[in-house]
Amino acid sequence: MRFLRYVLTLLLLIPVTASADLISGLWGLGSYNMPRSSGNTGGPGGGGGLTFEFRGKTLGFETGVLYQGQVLNGSNLQYLNVPLALRYWWSTGLTASFGGYFKYLINPMPSVDSSDYGARVTLGYDWPMGQQKEISFAVECGYQFSLSSPKVGVQQDQVFFLIGFRFGRSTTPINRSDPLPSLPYTPAN
Secondary structure (H helix, E strand, O other): OHHHHHHHHHHHHHHHOOOOEEEEEEEEEEEEEEEOOOOOOOOEEEEEEEEEEEEOOOEEEEEEEEEEEEEEOOEEEEEEEEEEEEEEEOOOOEEEEEEEEEEEEOOOOOOOOOEEEEEEEEEEEEEEEOOOOOEEEEEEEEEEEEOOOOOOOOOEEEEEEEEEEEEOOOOOOOOOOOOOOOOOOOOOO
16 A cells, blocks of 8 residues: 555656656666575576656656566566656766666466565666767666565565666756866967
8 A cells, every 4th residue: 555655646746747858768677686585596687678757957757667587496587667766867967766666477477476566776877979969878777675565475676787778858967068168268478
């Protein structure tokens, strides 16, 4: 129930950011699954997907769909992961987000719950590209902390790494179209 209130609160932010720019992202994903109970083993996984962010000058609301492969006790699990997060942008291209996620297991297994939810935090950097700076190369790393109480299986946390591109008007709040500041000119004697 707490998670539902959390999601509804984040969804209420959409009208607040309705006049904001829409930034979309295309990502590749690498992750490492870490079960919280002893006797269970995790492993590396991969995936990718799309994100969408409604962003004002420095604050945005992000969601999307990511395919996420994970390993638990030698089994390959395949999830659709829906992040819901607030993202803050510094003028340097540095970005951080905090929010939640909901995952749905695509390949059901009797020993694993079909869904999971929890908290998510990321830290990343964007490099604007091109004349208009409407594309940026982006790298992010993050951590997902499961808050669900599994009926079967175990709670699973993940460390993940995203690499990809963001598309949209002004992909970073850096205004690189301004001329570089010039040093004061003093003529030589």
